[in-house]
Amino acid sequence: MKKAIIIFGSTGNLMFKKLIPALDKLIHKGLVDDDFRIYAISRRDNTIDDYIEIAKEHVKDHIDWERFKSHLEYLIFDVKDTNDYKILKKNLIKDGYEDVSVYLAVPPKLFPIIAKGVSESKLIEKKDRNKRIVFEKPFGEDLESAKDINRELWKCFDENQIYRIDHYLGKEMIQNILVVRFANIIFEQSWNRNAIRSVTILSKESEGVLSRGDYYDKIGALKDMLQSHLLQMAALILMDKPKDFSSESIKDAKVKILKNLNFNKDKLILGQYKGYKDADNVEKDSDTETFVYAEVCVDQDEWKGVPIHFVTGKKLDEKRSEIIINFHEKNDLGEYFPKLKPQEDKLIIKVSPTEGVEFQFSVKEPGLSNNIKQASLDYCHNCKAMENTPEAYERLLIELLNDQRTLFTRWDEIETTWKLIEDLKVHKQTPNIYDGYEDILDILESKGVKINDL
Ligand code: BG6
Numbered sequence: 001m002k003k004a005i006i007i008f009g010s011t012g013n014l015m016f017k018k019l020i021p022a023l024d025k026l027i028h029k030g031l032v033d034d035d036f037r038i039y040a041i042s043r044r045d046n047t048i049d050d051y052i053e054i055a056k057e058h059v060k061d062h063i064d065w066e067r068f069k070s071h072l073e074y075l076i077f078d079v080k081d082t083n084d085y086k087i088l089k090k091n092l093i094k095d096g097y098e099d100v101s102v103y104l105a106v107p108p109k110l111f112p113i114i115a116k117g118v119s120e121s122k123l124i125e126k127k128d129r130n131k132r133i134v135f136e137k138p139f140g141e142d143l144e145s146a147k148d149i150n151r152e153l154w155k156c157f158d159e160n161q162i163y164r165i166d167h168y169l170g171k172e173m174i175q176n177i178l179v180v181r182f183a184n185i186i187f188e189q190s191w192n193r194n195a196i197r198s199v200t201i202l203s204k205e206s207e208g209v210l211s212r213g214d215y216y217d218k219i220g221a222l223k224d225m226l227q228s229h230l231l232q233m234a235a236l237i238l239m240d241k242p243k244d245f246s247s248e249s250i251k252d253a254k255v256k257i258l259k260n261l262n263f264n265k266d267k268l269i270l271g272q273y274k275g276y277k278d279a280d281n282v283e284k285d286s287d288t289e290t291f292v293y294a295e296v297c298v299d300q301d302e303w304k305g306v307p308i309h310f311v312t313g314k315k316l317d318e319k320r321s322e323i324i325i326n327f328h329e330k331n332d333l334g335e336y337f338p339k340l341k342p343q344e345d346k347l348i349i350k351v352s353p354t355e356g357v358e359f360q361f362s363v364k365e366p367g368l369s370n371n372i373k374q375a376s377l378d379y380c381h382n383c384k385a386m387e388n389t390p391e392a393y394e395r396l397l398i399e400l401l402n403d404q405r406t407l408f409t410r411w412d413e414i415e416t417t418w419k420l421i422e423d424l425k426v427h428k429q430t431p432n433i434y435d436g437y438e439d440i441l442d443i444l445e446s447k448g449v450k451i452n453d454l
Contacts, residue, residue: 002035003401004097008114009105010040016058022393024063031398041077048074079114085121101400103134111135112152119156126158134163134400137228143418150411163400163408168229170392170407173351177236180357192302197328200453201233203312203321213281220288225312227421233323234308238298247406258416260299265427267295269447271440272431273315289431290314293444309451317437321351324453339372355381355389
């Protein structure tokens with residue numbers, strides 16, 4: 001069956017930064033057929049050649065533009081005009097495209113408008129398993145707006161036609177969490193409060209808001225990162241073993257644990273980087289947070305008393321996303337094996353930019369002394385000897401085109417995470433201004449938060 005993807009928002013940041021490079025790689029790797037077609041939808045009055053020229057200015061990756069163009073159609077479109085959707089549908093039928101994915105790389109306020117057009121024009125009809133519709137994150141701006149959007153979507157589509165993106169789920173090491181946890185008996189057996197003291201879920205960025213001030217200033221780090229990527233990582237780390245590894249069972253297990261998370265309201269610390277208010281399209285008196293430290297406890301017996309720390313922010317010292325599992329320290333070896341400094345075992349799941357798993361553990365110092373020191377086993381998943389690992393969007397797009405749903409979020413996951421953020425939002429304070437990473441560490445310390453993992 002001939003496949004097509006229709007992308008709304010094709011002159012946006014996401015299209016140029018992620019979707020074009022990912023689609024080009026899929027074409028290059030032969031993972032889509034020669035007749036695969038990309039319909040780039042835009043309200044701008046361009047020709048396909050103008051569009052390619054604009055794309056060339058924005059896309060940083062190396063693209064084979066001639067080859068890409070051979071898969072591309074450019075459509076000028078008014079998203080409020082049902083007629084335009086009907087014309088698109090006619091073209092698809094005429095060209096024999098029956099397997100169609102409609103991708104909304106647009107702000108959430110356009111979701112219901114485009115969904116309505118797609119549905120009213122019968123571009124996608126309920127029960128048609130060869131048609132699907134994809135929504136970028138954030139899915140709504142808060143619980144209420146997410147519910148409104150979802151209500152509208154359910155009028156138009158079946159849940160199994162709706163794909164909600166959280167691109168972290170497409171990252172290699174996020175997928176690897178389940179394998180590390182459940183394919184290794186040493187971890188599976190010790191994955192609970194008896195062995196684990198705390199967990200840190202970290203996503204630091206060195207860049208600021210760049211050109212996304214308009215979007216970011218209304219959203220902030222709590223909604224931009226915590227509601228989606230960080231809580232998804234937490235769910236995969238903390239959830240029970242799913243009944244099986246099917247998409248629905250994994251989602252059931254994630255929702256169960258998400259419902260058992262409680263934010264510790266007193267531990268919320270927010271920050272805003274110095275100079276944020278000068279960024280384009282940011283309010284001059286904005287109190288939007290660009291940094292969040294938050295802590296949850298888990299209302300489930302195996303995790304009782306284990307704090308889960310979340311740390312995320314922009315304009316920090318580096319770009320690094322990691323999940324750090326801190327095990328309880330063992331100190332009962334007596335004087336024969338002295339531990340010269342405190343050290344606990346750690347398992348670090350490195351999400352990006354390095355991908356891998358590091359296990360830090362205790363060994364005897366080499367030589368005649370019996371001192372205990374720390375050693376590490378460091379597995380690098382994306383080192384040069386191996387084939388380049390696929391970028392998250394590459395994987396997400398191929399799953400989408402193959403109608404695989406595991407890496408997309410279900411409505412109840414979104415609803416539960418929004419509820420969590422809603423509860424936490426009530427305790428929002430004016431963010432602390434920080435100038436660099438050292439400042440953040442000082443602010444955290446002054447509020448009694450000291451985490452070695454940072
Ligand atoms: C996006 C956020 O979802 O994730 C951005 O909107 C953030 O603000 C980005 O920069 C981080 O993703 P990654 O893959 O670069 O870690």
